[in-house]
Amino acid sequence: MSSTVWELTIIGLLAVLAFDLALAIIRREKETSMREATAWTIFYVSAAVIFGISLGQWSTNQARGEFFAGWITEYSLSVDNLFIFILILARFQINKNKQQLVLLAGIVMALILRGIFIIIGSAVINRYSWVFYIFGAFLIFTAYKLFTEDEEKEWKEGRVITWFRNKGASPLVIVLVAIAFTDLIFALDSIPAIFGLTKDPYIVFTANAFALMGLRQLYFLLGGLMERLIYLNEGLSVILGFIGIKLVLEALHGSEIHNIFGVHLPEISTQFSLAVIITTLLVTTIASLARSSKSKVAE
Numbered sequence: 520m521s522s523t524v525w526e527l528t529i530i531g532l533l534a535v536l537a538f539d540l541a542l543a544i545i546r547r548e549k550e551t552s553m554r555e556a557t558a559w560t561i562f563y564v565s566a567a568v569i570f571g572i573s574l575g576q577w578s579t580n581q582a583r584g585e586f587f588a589g590w591i592t593e594y595s596l597s598v599d600n601l602f603i604f605i606l607i608l609a610r611f612q613i614n615k616n617k618q619q620l621v622l623l624a625g626i627v628m629a630l631i632l633r634g635i636f637i638i639i640g641s642a643v644i645n646r647y648s649w650v651f652y653i654f655g656a657f658l659i660f661t662a663y664k665l666f667t668e669d670e671e672k673e674w675k676e677g678r679v680i681t682w683f684r685n686k687g688a689s690p691l692v693i694v695l696v697a698i699a700f701t702d703l704i705f706a707l708d709s710i711p712a713i714f715g716l717t718k719d720p721y722i723v724f725t726a727n728a729f730a731l732m733g734l735r736q737l738y739f740l741l742g743g744l745m746e747r748l749i750y751l752n753e754g755l756s757v758i759l760g761f762i763g764i765k766l767v768l769e770a771l772h773g774s775e776i777h778n779i780f781g782v783h784l785p786e787i788s789t790q791f792s793l794a795v796i797i798t799t800l801l802v803t804t805i806a807s808l809a810r811s812s813k814s815k816v817a818e
Contacts, residue, residue: 563733585717589726651770658763665756754803
């Protein structure tokens, strides 16, 4: 992408963040209603869809497919990130009138951290193709950990948070530190995942930016649904595991290894990746809601 496109994109993103910050400050004394949260979530999702469709007009159809595959994956990971935000805010009993600004600060920190990892990731990938083996192995390991962890999502206080608490830091400061570390951990997962779907830094950046925009409003929308998406971890583990395998296959092809023990290694297309991601999320959501409904009937 040209420098002009990058500049216009960054200016647009900063404008959206400034607007969201102003809105959070103005409405900090008011609780966000489900209706308002739904409206804003639809707005941001629609903006991402419109951007993705338009990308095929002034770029390529390949870029459009890569954006949607990356955006849906990053959005799913961001929702999982958001659940941890909910647990942290509940654990430290942050007042509702402060949650708006805390959430926005967390989203801004996530965007900055992911931006740094995108720059580092692009530089490393362009110089060392073998890094795909590491990315792929890391995603497969992450998928395994997600699939095998307890069904009850739990946030544990680390040593750094304990240190801040012992030094007399206020709950608000501790929450901001906890969210920053959570953002860092999720950035380590999300960046290899997106690079497994596209190598274009512009698409990597915009997919992450659109995935993070509107999360503040989505927080209030998902608060009541948190316990219903019980299979989200399993769904994300399937997606991350699939992308990890895709990365390893690409690394093997890049090393001119196209067959192993006489078996041809397939090349996974963007269209197939997008289909796998969407299907996995649909099955995960339907299974979660069905299981939750059965549990309520049983109760």
